[in-house]
Amino acid sequence: MKLYGYWRSTSSYRLRIALALKGLAVETVPVHLLRDGGEQRRAAYRAINPQGRVPSLVLNGGQVLIQSPAIIEYLEETVPAPPLLPADPVARARVRAVAALIGCDIHPLHNIGPLSLLRQDFGRSEAEVAAWIARWIGDGFAAVEALIDGETYCFGAEPGLADVYLVPQVYAARRFGVPLEPYPKIRRVAVRAEAHPAFRAAHPDAQPDAA
Numbered sequence: 222m223k224l225y226g227y228w229r230s231t232s233s234y235r236l237r238i239a240l241a242l243k244g245l246a247v248e249t250v251p252v253h254l255l256r257d258g259g260e261q262r263r264a265a266y267r268a269i270n271p272q273g274r275v276p277s278l279v280l281n282g283g284q285v286l287i288q289s290p291a292i293i294e295y296l297e298e299t300v301p302a303p304p305l306l307p308a309d310p311v312a313r314a315r316v317r318a319v320a321a322l323i324g325c326d327i328h329p330l331h332n333i334g335p336l337s338l339l340r341q342d343f344g345r346s347e348a349e350v351a352a353w354i355a356r357w358i359g360d361g362f363a364a365v366e367a368l369i370d371g372e373t374y375c376f377g378a379e380p381g382l383a384d385v386y387l388v389p390q391v392y393a394a395r396r397f398g399v400p401l402e403p404y405p406k407i408r409r410v411a412v413r414a415e416a417h418p419a420f421r422a423a424h425p426d427a428q429p430d431a432a
Contacts, residue, residue, distance in 0.1 A: 226276040228428035232289040233276040234389035241419035251430035305382040319383040327361035371406025
């Protein structure tokens with residue numbers, strides 16, 4: 222399999238964690254989101270992913286999967302062990318809710334596209350952009366903090382789907398200078414996860430295209 226991604230991309234990071242937890246090896250193909258206007262905009266990459274986003278996963282049979290939530294669900298369905306979701310339907314819904322909160326309500330608002338729009342089209346200063354990022358990460362993390370168990374991982378003694386989403390979002394929060402002190406459960410989960418071999422292997426700094 223080939224994984225097209227960017228070392229610092231939150232969505233690429235979460236997919237790398239899921240692949241590592243499942244014990245799946247992939248060939249990494251870097252797609253630089255900033256160099257020369259963004260390699261994701263080039264025709265060669267658009268032929269792989271018409272949306273021009275990362276990550277994209279090319280399966281051994283040549284099929285291309287896009288959008289990290291869909292790809293992670295595919296991995297869960299085709300490689301069921303170790304599971305990223307619990308067996309109980311209510312517990313599964315709780316885990317999926319936290320993952321969706323992060324993937325749908327926090328991450329998109331600090332992605333390259335919206336931030337570029339704020340700076341270029343609306344003329345917002347870097348201070349205003351930073352306040353925007355802090356607002357949405359802070360609001361989202363306050364909800365996550367209330368929803369997770371956080372004794373070891375988000376839910377239970379083993380990492381799962383919620384942790385796959387949370388740890389990259391913590392990385393992004395640190396990168397943008399968003400304080401984590403108000404979220405002790407999130408910080409506890411992050412410390413535990415960052416010591417796990419799969420999470421270490423997936424960390425942005427461990428990627429071949431890390432700047």
